[in-house]
Amino acid sequence: MTAARSPLSPLSPAGVPRPGLRERKKTRTREAIRTATYALIREQGYEATTVEQIAGRAEVSPSTVLRYFPAKEDIVLTDAYDPVMAAELAARPAGEPWPVSLRHVLRKALDLGAGEESELTRLRTRLLAEVPAVRSRMLENMSATGRVLARAIADRTGLDPDGLEVRIVSMSLVGGLMEVSRYWAEHDHEESLAELVDRALDALEHGLPALGKGRGHAAPSVAS
Structure with missing residues (x-):
């Protein structure tokens, strides 16, 4: 995600000690x-x-x-979001399918970032879409975010976090969210970011829509 939040973010799990x-x-x-x-x-x-x-x-x-x-690019890209998202995923009910858990965490994150940081979020996505150096640095940082999500997914599924399938899913997710940010900025932030994230998750979970069909008619996922 692109919204920078501090370690004191309200998204942080309850019970975490206040920083010194x-x-x-x-x-x-x-x-x-x-x-x-x-x-x-x-x-x-x-x-x-x-x-x-x-x-x-x-x-x-x-x-x-x-x-x-x-690097200067890190100022607009680096935040404390990855470990917070991983902790939120870990706190979801044990029997909940991981795609459901992921949607919940992303929606919560979007809700919390939709108020006072909305203008800042738009600025960051514009930089991602328009500045090659920012986009390049983002690609470098994606591997670290992917590893955080891979561990969270592995914990929920019992799979090896370094297994090929988990790595593919986690990096596909991170790359998909990056493209959501670029798409949102390239279309002047006119669409709902939450709806775009839902569309991205639908594509990752179910695959592309069938030719000539609407978004509700998805083709079988390659992960099926």
């Missing part, structure tokens, strides 16, 4: 860097925004920016 002072300070620094970056991008565009400018706006040193985010 040091972690809260790190979180504030990360958020200050992100806030500065987005403000500069809105003012002058992505390419014109430098690490030095970001550091000055966030009132930290350039080396601090690079310590938290090794």
Whole structure:
């Protein structure tokens, strides 16, 4: 997903201890860097925004920016979402089919990110669609997200997280969500993001619609 949330996100599972002072300070620094970056991008565009400018706006040193985010692209891509999603998946009922669990977690995430962060989410998806460097970095980061989801899927299914089938499903999911973000931005964010995610999950679960049929007439899935 593209919505950046802090480790204090309300999506975090209940019962998780509150982070200590040091972690809260790190979180504030990360958020200050992100806030500065987005403000500069809105003012002058992505390419014109430098690490030095970001550091000055966030009132930290350039080396601090690079310590938290090794590349400028990471500022708009890196978040604490992957482990939170994995924890939410793990908390779903044991007998629930994993596609049902996944839909629940993604819908919850979309609901929580639909308010105060909606404009920010649109900006990030525009960058993903329009800036090759951001898209390239996203592709690099996909493998890490895929491994997190593979472990969560394996825990629910009893399969090997490094097994070929689990790896294919998890990476297909991550790639599908990336394409949802690009599609949404390329179509001026006119459609419902939740509906687009549902369509992506339908395609992954059931395969492509039959030729000449609507979305409700799916062809058999290759995973069947």
